[in-house]
Amino acid sequence: MISTDFLPIDYDYFDFQGRNYIRIIGRNSEGKRICVLDTCDIYFWAILEDDLPQKKIDETSKKIEKIEIEGKDRKTKIEKIEVQEKNFLGKKVKALKIFATNYKDLHDIASQIDFKEIKKRRGYDLGFVTHYIIEKKINPMQWYEISGEFANAKFQGIENIDADLCIEIENIKKIDEKKFAPKILCYDIETDDLKIGKGEILMISLIGENYSKVLTWKKPHKKEQYVEIVKDETELLEKFCEHIKKVSPDFLIGYFSDGFDLPYLKARAEHHKIRLPLGLDGSQPKFSRGISLTGKIFGIVHIDLLKFIRTAYAQYMQSETLSLNEVAKEFLGDKKIDFKFKHSSEIKGKEWDDYFAYNLHDSQLVKNLFDKFWPDILEFTRITQEPVFEVTRAGLSKITESYILHNLDKFNEIPEKRPINEEIGKRRGIRVEGAFVLEPTPGMYENIAMFDFTSMHTSIIISHNISSSTLLEKKEKDCYETPEIKEKNKDVKYYFSKEKGFFPELMREIFELRKKAKEEYKKNPNPITKARSNAFKVLSASAHGYIAFFGARYYSHEASASILAFVRKYNKGTIEKVEKAGYKVIFGDTDSVAFLMKNKTKEEVIKLLEKLNSELPGVMHLELENFYKRGIWVTKRAGLIGAKKKYALIDEDKKIKIRGFETVRRDWCQLAREVQNKIIKQILEDGNEKKSLEYTKEIIKKLKERKIPKNEIIIKTMLQKPLSEYKTISPHVLAARKMQEKEIPISGGNLIEYYISEPKQGEKKKLIRDRVKLPDEKGDYDTDYYLEHQILPAVENIFQVFNIDINEIIKGKKQMKLGDF
DNA sequence: GGATACCCTTTACC
């Protein structure tokens, strides 16, 4: 019997004598790599019809016991059956706990017991790793004291695993957190062609703790210490594997490496007919395809940082794209090294040295980003209790669902199943009415206050006990009742039980943990408390999105419609109450209300806020968003009515908040965005438009004189899907087609850049796309287009607030100029 | 064949 402390990092499983065994790779506090083998009860649930007599239950069990699944390499049997009192969707049920040999066969067994005595079959679709973690509570990135026997004698081939110790565990105990510095290696490759496997891999950079390397088969001009030269691409791939084996990291980290670096390495290895034995057992990376490719290496957690940042941080980021360059700028204040891409055949002498430095720096950026986000990865992992590999790739719904699944035991709940395709199709067809948005009255205003609800949807779920499991079939004596909801043919109301449901209660738990984490962070600001606070914030904000998501186990359109009905009710109610208190409400969107203070003081506004809060149920809470000195709301482009979701505010510290305007939209050219941004700023600071009018005229003059540099008139638009799927050929699609003709690889997700050029002599200006040119294509930009389609639309509504018709002014000038001739 | 309504598409807000 041996024992050690142990930190589980990576999980996978294998079959041994027909039974599933988990294989956990982790570390102990001495830094030794430990491989842990274990198994657990393998079972699923058959929920029995109500009030089934014992005799029937016994008969049904007998029938089930006889089931056997005969596979190619295994035979699965029913091991035992227990009858248990459980809950399913909050209701007490009697269920058979059916134990079998192999998790992968549970689905088959479940479909074979389609008996009339059995109402539902559940708990066979969690995945074995998730099932194991729930069953044994051996959570990733938590410390344990374990003991057991050397596994080498029992499990054949286990000695091939590159670990210091392989144990089949017998005892396990959770212990206090210990220090752990993960061993990491960040990597980045440079190739001659962006299409996977099409070009050669020229170099690979590796960065770890005190470890910098660029492997290449190209010749440097002046060899830096970090450059290691190999014979050819084959040797490059082999050296790459050797270095990884030598460093033996816990985490191998790249940026977009699921979609590029790792599949590229694999493709080139196949091209050269060599293996890529990266796994601790010498196995090659395995790829699986969900919505996107993922690359898994046994024993080393491959992390694609891009995916994690997208889920955990993208919604709060300023960057317009998630490119390594922009993300590094935002989070590190660093950026990629400038380097003009060329095909390797055109790179000469010293340029190679620049290329190596560039390649190395990319890995350095990835490492610095990883260091920054490691606390976040750790917190998300601990909170959701799913392995790092899964957590770093999960979307918001997976994060929420993991939290729920790993906490169902507290409620004695049997897990709901994942929806099948047919069900998903049905769900996708259902639409429910969303939030209320108040139409603003266009104008410029002074002294504005704004209130908003904290985590509105989630606090509604908790305060009204809303979920699929608490939904009542009809009104009961004491229950929560929604406002009237307009549905296709009729008005309906939904009712929810007052008996606490597991879903709203879990949301309450998250809600409270978030509050606690926030306070902790305020008291003790450090990366860990910040990460924890953010993780709970993300989790808390996703509750309604989860319920309304068609792929969710606990989806419910009734619950979603109810939450949104309450959202409308509380927002409209607040608007009414604020008006009743004597204020003029300017705007409101979903969970917010902005209003004029006029002659009222801040104290009076805060008093009103307290009064409103005292009238709110449960955990619902309205807070002061801010006081603003000045703000503008504009009309829609067409017509005179106020544009929703478009406004700009300045607070007392002169901090400006701009929403919806072209300034914040990346598909407008820099020129239009900057002009608009500047005049919004000036107007909010000065309270009048005089300076801005002069400035706008100046810019237009510069444009007409072609003094605006080309980079400011480039329009950038995302290609959201493969080129072939477009029904209309808009300018950016045309630009993408042009790129394709030039053999620049493009796919959904690419940001397409182009500009609008002058029409040819005598050519009619019919379609804008006919004048699309790529940034490096020669040509003059069309000043008329940029005036009439970019600058004027960006500023005219703002000037209109001051009764100034900028169109008239500019076009008047134009006519005068014509007259000059 | 030109004006117009509608559709497709992107990107924002919350």
Added chain:
DNA sequence: ACGGGTAAAGGGTATCC
């Protein structure tokens, strides 16, 4: 397939007379 609905807006396309 891998939170949701609401909204503005440009530019292409269909449809009308």
